Amino acid sequence: MRPIIAPSVLASDFANLQSEVEMLNKSQADWLHIDIMDGRFVPNISFGFPVMEAIKKHAQKPMDVHLMIVEPELYIERFRAAGADTISVHIEACNHLHRTIQQIKATGAKAGVAVNPHTSVSLLEDVIEDLDLVCLMSVNPGFGGQKFIHNTYRKIEALKNLIISRNSNALIEVDGGVNEQNAPLLLEKGADVLVAGNFVFSAADPIQTIANLKNSTK
Numbered sequence: 001m002r003p004i005i006a007p008s009v010l011a012s013d014f015a016n017l018q019s020e021v022e023m024l025n026k027s028q029a030d031w032l033h034i035d036i037m038d039g040r041f042v043p044n045i046s047f048g049f050p051v052m053e054a055i056k057k058h059a060q061k062p063m064d065v066h067l068m069i070v071e072p073e074l075y076i077e078r079f080r081a082a083g084a085d086t087i088s089v090h091i092e093a094c095n096h097l098h099r100t101i102q103q104i105k106a107t108g109a110k111a112g113v114a115v116n117p118h119t120s121v122s123l124l125e126d127v128i129e130d131l132d133l134v135c136l137m138s139v140n141p142g143f144g145g146q147k148f149i150h151n152t153y154r155k156i157e158a159l160k161n162l163i164i165s166r167n168s169n170a171l172i173e174v175d176g177g178v179n180e181q182n183a184p185l186l187l188e189k190g191a192d193v194l195v196a197g198n199f200v201f202s203a204a205d206p207i208q209t210i211a212n213l214k215n216s217t218k
């Protein structure tokens, strides 16, 4: 099966956000990946509800929202109201992960959990059946344009085994440093969703670059 491609709007030209979103509408992108950073969970601040709502006004594809914030449970309903179709919270930011996953599902959004490079996927063992998505961070979160962390391949395999053993429907998303070179091996290991920021938006032809990622084969 072809991968789901989710370009990260974080790497787009914010001064021309409408045309960037229209470009994604025309492209083979499946989802728009929306990175929310609070300056506390990660050492960077991206954007919040008004920008997300502006994106939603023009987007013709689902919004995949990655919350890099502390206490995400305080804002789940607002992100859903702002247009999130999938909401991922960080396992490292949740004291009551099971409750937060149920809270996301109660809004009607798909529920995801994001996992930092240092966090073992084995910690998802008791919630994997409840998840629609696991976002494996292949860079330390907070910034686009970083180098892909190689250990991610091993984590995809471990996560895939966990998903199969628990009969879970969770998709495996890889986020950070994804490009045309590493995409085939990511897919071979079991990735379903590829997030790409700089690789797409710095390309001379982003539409063609998205098509190339979409056509990556195992």
Ligand SMILES: O=C(CO)[C@H](O)[C@H](O)COP(=O)(O)O
Pocket: 008, 010, 011, 033, 035, 066, 068, 139, 140, 141, 142, 143, 144, 145, 146, 175, 176, 177, 178, 195, 196, 197, 198, 199
């Ligand atoms: O979550 C993120 C950063 O925390 C970004 O989505 C991720 O880094 C993608 O950007 P790039 O493809 O440029 O690495």
